Amino acid sequence: MEMENDGEKIAGKRVPLKRSRMDFEDDDESTEDYSEYNRSDKDEGGWRTENDSKDSNDEQEIEEHEYTTSDDPARPIKIRLFLADEGFSESKWMKNFVAECTCDGITVANALARMEEPSEETCDVAFHIFDRYGTVQAKCKDHPVQRGTGIWGNEIDHGPFFLLEKLHVTALELRRKGLGRKVVSLLLEKAKKFLQHERPDGEDADLIYSSDEAFERAWTLHALVSPGYLTADIEPQLKGKSAEERLTTKYRNQSGAIDFWRSCGFRRIGASRCFALSFDLQHQSRALAEVCDFDPRRSNAEDLENEELEMIYEADSWTNVKELKMERLRDVLSLHHASLTLTDKELRAFFIAHANDKIGWDRVTNSEATLLHLTACEIKPLSTQ
Known part of the structure; x- marks a missing residue:
C-alpha cells in the first residue's frame, strides 16, 4: 500500500x-x-x-x-x-x-x-x-x-x-x-x-x-x-x-x-x-x-547493486538489466555465474577443471548466497557432490 x-x-x-x-x-x-x-x-x-x-x-x-x-x-x-x-x-x-x-x-x-x-x-x-x-x-x-x-x-x-x-x-x-x-x-x-x-x-x-x-x-x-x-x-x-x-x-x-x-x-x-x-x-x-516487532536483515550490497542497475535502466530503458546483472556476476564470481548458466554435466566438468584454482569457492554473492546454495537451488545433483 x-x-x-x-x-x-x-x-x-x-x-x-x-x-x-x-x-x-x-x-x-x-x-x-x-x-x-x-x-x-x-x-x-x-x-x-x-x-x-x-x-x-x-x-x-x-x-x-x-x-x-x-x-x-x-x-x-x-x-x-x-x-x-x-x-x-x-x-x-x-x-x-x-x-x-x-x-x-x-x-x-x-x-x-x-x-x-x-x-x-x-x-x-x-x-x-x-x-x-x-x-x-x-x-x-x-x-x-x-x-x-x-x-x-x-x-x-x-x-x-x-x-x-x-x-x-x-x-x-x-x-x-x-x-x-x-x-x-x-x-x-x-x-x-x-x-x-x-x-x-x-x-x-x-x-x-x-x-x-x-x-x-x-x-x-x-x-x-x-x-x-x-x-x-x-x-x-x-x-x-x-x-x-x-x-x-x-x-x-x-x-x-x-x-x-x-x-x-x-x-x-x-x-x-x-x-x-x-x-x-x-x-x-x-x-x-x-x-x-521483527525486521529482517537487509543485504545492502544487493540493494545497492539493484539501485545501480535501476539508474542504468532509467538512463536507457533498452538496457537488458537481467543480462547486465549476470555479466557483473560472471566478471566477479565466475563459479557462481557458471552454477546459474551451465547444465549439471557442464557445471561438474567446469568445477573439476577449476578445482585447484583460487577463484572464489568460499565467496558469496551480493545476496549472500554461497556457491553450494546456488547449485543446490538450481537442482544440479552431480555438481553438488
Whole structure:
C-alpha cells in the first residue's frame, strides 16, 4: 500500500472467500505518521479520476466525519467514507472502501482499501505470503528465522481479509498531524461493521461450516498492508543523487512507512514485507510492542547493486538489466555465474577443471548466497557432490 501516506454468496448461503494462489495464476501456468504509505509504482491519482469523484451513482453507505488538526489555529478536515464497486463486480463482497479528505473544499488526502477485491496489490500480497492453497506459507509460521516473532499462525488462513491498498496525504503541511492514522482507524471500523452486517447468525453453523469453531474462523477478519512509498512522492528526492544516496533515501521512506503502520497496530507476518492487524483485542499481536516487532536483515550490497542497475535502466530503458546483472556476476564470481548458466554435466566438468584454482569457492554473492546454495537451488545433483 502507498503510504501516508473475503467472501461470496452461493445459493443463499454466505461463505467467506479466501483466494488461493491459483486464483492469481494464468491458466497455462503451473507453477510506513508519513504521508504516503503503501507500495506502488502507479501515479497516486491513477485509481480514481476527478470525474469518478463527481459521479456518486456507485457510492454506497456514505459516512461523513470531521477531524481537527492540532495546528494553531486548528484546521477542520472533512473525511468522507463510502463503498464503491467501480465496475469490478456486482458481488456485495467485492467492495472498494474509499476515503476522501477535504479542507476548505480542497482535497488533502485520499485512501483506498479493498475487501478481497482483485487488484495488483491483492495479487502482490497473495503471491508473497500465501501458498497455492490460499494458506500462509509454512516458512512464515514454522521456519526458525522466517517466522519472525511467530505471532501469526493459521488464523490468517481463514476468513476474509481487508487490504489497505493506498493512503496518501497530498497536503504536505498536514502530514504527521495524525490525519493518516485517523483515516486508517475509520476505514478499519467501517470494514468491521461491513463484515458484521454480512455475517449470518450462525444458527445453522454446524450444518454449513461443520462446527462453531469453523464458523468463527470463516468470519474472522484480518487487515493486511504492504508498506511502501509513492514513487511520485519520492522521485524529486532522487534526482541528481548517487546510488548510495538514493538507496539511503528509499530506506528512510520505507522505514517511515513501516513505523506508521506499526503505530496503527499492524505487525509483520513472519519475515515478509506484509503486515497484518487482528481485530481480536486478545490476539497476541496486540500485546507485541512496536519496537519488539521483527525486521529482517537487509543485504545492502544487493540493494545497492539493484539501485545501480535501476539508474542504468532509467538512463536507457533498452538496457537488458537481467543480462547486465549476470555479466557483473560472471566478471566477479565466475563459479557462481557458471552454477546459474551451465547444465549439471557442464557445471561438474567446469568445477573439476577449476578445482585447484583460487577463484572464489568460499565467496558469496551480493545476496549472500554461497556457491553450494546456488547449485543446490538450481537442482544440479552431480555438481553438488
